[in-house]
Amino acid sequence: MIKRMLIMLIMVGIVLGGIFGFISFKGRMIKQFMSSQGVPVQTVSSITANYLEWLPKLEAVGSLQAVQGASMSAEVAGIVEKIHFKQGDNVKVGTPLLQLRAYDDIAKLESLKATAQLTRVTYNRDLAQFSVNAISKQVLDIDKANLDIAIANIAQQQALVDKKLIRAPFTGRLGIRLVDVGQYLAVGTAITTLQALDTVFVDFYLPQQALKSLAIGQQVTLNTDVYPAQTFSGSITVINPKVDINTRNVQIRATLNNPDHQLLPGMYATVNIATGLAQRYITLPRTTITFNAFGSTIYRVDTDGQDVAGKPKLIAKQSFVTTGDTRGDQIAVLTGVKEGETIVTTGQIKLRNGSPVIVDNTIQPSNDATPQPKDQ
Numbered sequence: 546m547i548k549r550m551l552i553m554l555i556m557v558g559i560v561l562g563g564i565f566g567f568i569s570f571k572g573r574m575i576k577q578f579m580s581s582q583g584v585p586v587q588t589v590s591s592i593t594a595n596y597l598e599w600l601p602k603l604e605a606v607g608s609l610q611a612v613q614g615a616s617m618s619a620e621v622a623g624i625v626e627k628i629h630f631k632q633g634d635n636v637k638v639g640t641p642l643l644q645l646r647a648y649d650d651i652a653k654l655e656s657l658k659a660t661a662q663l664t665r666v667t668y669n670r671d672l673a674q675f676s677v678n679a680i681s682k683q684v685l686d687i688d689k690a691n692l693d694i695a696i697a698n699i700a701q702q703q704a705l706v707d708k709k710l711i712r713a714p715f716t717g718r719l720g721i722r723l724v725d726v727g728q729y730l731a732v733g734t735a736i737t738t739l740q741a742l743d744t745v746f747v748d749f750y751l752p753q754q755a756l757k758s759l760a761i762g763q764q765v766t767l768n769t770d771v772y773p774a775q776t777f778s779g780s781i782t783v784i785n786p787k788v789d790i791n792t793r794n795v796q797i798r799a800t801l802n803n804p805d806h807q808l809l810p811g812m813y814a815t816v817n818i819a820t821g822l823a824q825r826y827i828t829l830p831r832t833t834i835t836f837n838a839f840g841s842t843i844y845r846v847d848t849d850g851q852d853v854a855g856k857p858k859l860i861a862k863q864s865f866v867t868t869g870d871t872r873g874d875q876i877a878v879l880t881g882v883k884e885g886e887t888i889v890t891t892g893q894i895k896l897r898n899g900s901p902v903i904v905d906n907t908i909q910p911s912n913d914a915t916p917q918p919k920d921q
Contacts, residue, residue, distance in 0.1 A: 585901075586901045586902065586903055587861075587892060587895045587896055587900055587901070587902050587903070588892060588902070588903050588904075588905050589844075589846075589861070589889045589890075589891060589892035589893075589895075589896070589902050589903070589904060589905070590889070590890045590891045590892065590904065590905060590906050590907075590908065590909055590910070591846050591887045591888060591889050591890055591904050591906065592829065592830065592833070592887070592888055592890050592909070592912070593885060593886070593887055593888075594827050594829060594878070594882050594883065594884055594885065594886045594887075594888055595827065595828075595884060595885075596825045596826065596827055596828075596884055597825070597826060597827075597828045597875075597914075598823040598824065598825055599823065599824055599825075599826055599828075599870070599872065599877065599914075600819045600821070600822075600823050600824075601819070601820050601821040601822075601824060602817050602818055602819050602820055603751055603755050603758065603817070603818045603820055604815065604816065604817050604818075605749040605750060605751055605797075605815075605816050606749065606813055606814070606815060606816070607747040607748055607749030607767070607799075607813065607814055607815075607816045608747070608748055608749070608811070608812070608813055608814075609745050609746065609747050609808050609809065609810055609811065609812045609813070609814060610745065610746050610747075610748065610810045610811070611717070611740040611741050611742060611744075611745055611746070611810045612741055612743075612744040612745065612746060612800070613715045613717065613740075613741035614717075614738070614739070614740040614741065614810055615714065615715075615738070615739050616735045616737075616738050617642060617643075617711060617713075617735070617736045617737050617738065617739055618732075618733050618734055618735050618736055619643075619645065619708075619711060619730045619731075619732060619733070619734060619736065620708045620732065621645070621705065621708045621709065621732060622729070622730060622731050622732050623645030623646055623647070623709060623729070623730060624645060624646040624727065624728070624729055624730075625643060625644075625645060625646075625724055625725065625726050625727060625728045625729075625730060626644045626645055626646045626647070626726070627643070627644040627726065628642075628643055628644075628722065628724070628725075628726060629641040629642055629643060629644065630642045630643070630719055630722070630737070631719075632719065632720070632721055632722045632737070633718065633719060633720070634718070634719045635716075635717070635718050635719075636713045636716065636717065636718075636719060636739070637713065637716045638713055638714065638715050638716050639712050639713060640712060640713040641710055641711075641712055642711045642712060642713055642719075642736065642737070643710075643711045643724070643736055644709065644710050644711075645709040645710070645711075645730065646709070647706055647709035647710075650702065650705050650706045650709060651706055653702055654699065654702040654703060654706055657695065657698045657699045657702050658699055660695050660698075661692070661695035661696055661698070661699055664688070664691045664692045664695045665692055665695075667688055667691075667692075668685075668688040668689060668691070668692045671684060671685050671688045672685060672688075711736065713739060714739070715739070715741055716741060717739045717740050717741035717742065718739070718740055718741075718742055718806070719737050719738070719739055720737050720738035720739070720740070721737060721738075722736070722737050723735050723736055723737055724736050740809075740810055742803055742806040742808075742809070742810075743802070743803060743804060743806075744800060744801070744802055744803060745800075745801055745803045745808050745810065746782075746798050746799070746800055746801075747765075747767060747779065747798070747799050747801060747814060747816060748796060748797070748798050749796075749797055749799075749816050750789075750792070750794040750795065750796055750797070751794060751795060751797060752793060752794055752795075753788050753793050753794065753795055755795075756784075756795060758818075758820040758821075759781065759784055759797065759818070760781070761781055761782065761783075761784065762780050762781065763780060763781045763818060764778065764779075764780055764818075764819065765778070765779050765780065765781060765799045765816055765817065765818050766778055766816075766817045766818075767779065767799075767801060767808075767814045767815070767816055767817075768814060768815045768817070768915075769808070769812060769813070769814040769815070771807075771812065772807060775807075777801055777803075777807075777808065777814075778801065779799045779800050779801030779802070780799060780800060781797060781798070781799050781818075782798055782799060782800045783797070783798040784797055784798075785797070785798075799816065826869065826870075826877035826878070826879075827877070827878045827882050827883075827884060828872075828875045828876065828877055828878070828914075829843070829875065829876060829878055829882070829888055829890075829912075830874055830875060830876075830890050830909075830910045830911065830912040831871065831874055831875065831876050832890055832891055832910040833876075833888050833889065833890050833893075834866065834868060834876060834878075835893055840865045841865065841866050841867070841868055842863055842864065842865055842866065843863070843864055843866050843878075843881065843882065843888055843889070844861040844862065844863055844864075844888070844889035844893050844896050845861070845862045845863075845864055845882075845886055845887065845888055845889070846859055846860075846861060846862075846887040846888070846889060846902060846904065847859070847860055847861075847862050848860075849901075858901065859901065859902050859903065859904065860899055860900060860901050860902065861889060861896045861897075861898070861899070861900045861901075861902050862898060862899070863896075863897075863898045864881050864882070865881055866878050866879075866880060866881030866882055867879040867880040867881060872914040872915070873913050873914045873915050873916045874910070874911040874912050874913050874914070874916050875912060875913070875914050887904075889902070890909065890910050891908075891909075891910055
């Protein structure tokens with residue numbers, strides 16, 4: 546019995562030894578095969594580092610408003626008698642827009658005119674009598690006061706009648722009509738909007754540190770996503786004399802000519818202000834930079850001898866860089882890159898220092914300082 550147990554244990558040991566030996570042999574062979582294959586060649590895209598001139602500038606998001614703009618409303622209450630304007634019309638100052646019912650007011654005005662006429666006749670008659678000492682000076686003074694009161698009452702009533710006809714206070718473009726004929730208008734009810742569009746303001750905020758770079762008359766450029774390929778120019782007209790105590794920002798207002806009425810009040814736009822002379826920077830697409838907690842890095846394409854066919858062998862070398870401002874898709878590199886060096890733009894995630902590479906620039910990342918959305 547013991548002999549059989551020993552034979553079984555020996556056979557189990559032989560089987561297990563064979564299994565573990567095969568696993569060890571398989572591992573060695575795999576390692577040998579992988580070592581014979583070498584480091585795989587990675588495909589990347591690249592760009593040649595060059596200098597560009599950048600104007601130092603401040604950038605902010607601003608809101609547009611008309612130099613003159615108002616929500617038209619009635620100063621007195623009444624029933625809408627007639628609407629004189631069409632929606633979207635361009636009107637001149639003084640153009641009638643809306644008439645409120647004024648029959649009672651006009652009738653009262655005519656009554657006051659009749660009273661004033663009688664008062665004037667009485668005054669003229671007493672004036673003639675006073676010239677021959679037929680009446681006292683007191684009677685004449687009372688007649689003159691009554692005449693002045695009658696004239697003032699006419700002026701007051703005429704002003705009320707005039708308020709029943711609402712006119713355009715300035716030249717501009719009307720908006721959507723908000724009332725209908727027969728509607729009762731309370732005081733202050735909006736009728737439409739009127740906007741003078743030939744000139745517009747753009748209001749924006751900048752941090753207080755920017756005050757030293759700002760001046761009245763300084764040129765600004767404006768871009769809006771409504772017209773992505775167009776730039777509008779203007780100048781700073783007001784720098785608010787007070788800094789906001791909560792944000793430490795100062796409000797700036799620039800004025801722009803808008804002859805084609807392309808810019809409308811309420812739109813937002815990006816405002817750029819040049820603050821100095823042009824400076825030269827090496828600029829690269831943002832995709833070239835790998836940002837890490839320990840620093841920003843790039844991969845430079847270098848040559849490492851020649852291959853069997855006599856062509857240069859390309860390898861990737863990692864370097865630390867110092868970055869500066871950004872403009873659109875581009876970023877300024879202050880240190881770590883020299884002009885003329887070839888820098889990897891895509892494929893860095895596959896690389897390590899010394900990785901062999903092949904450059905394929907069929908597809909390149911965007912590299913535009915002022916990128917614009919493309920039509921789909």
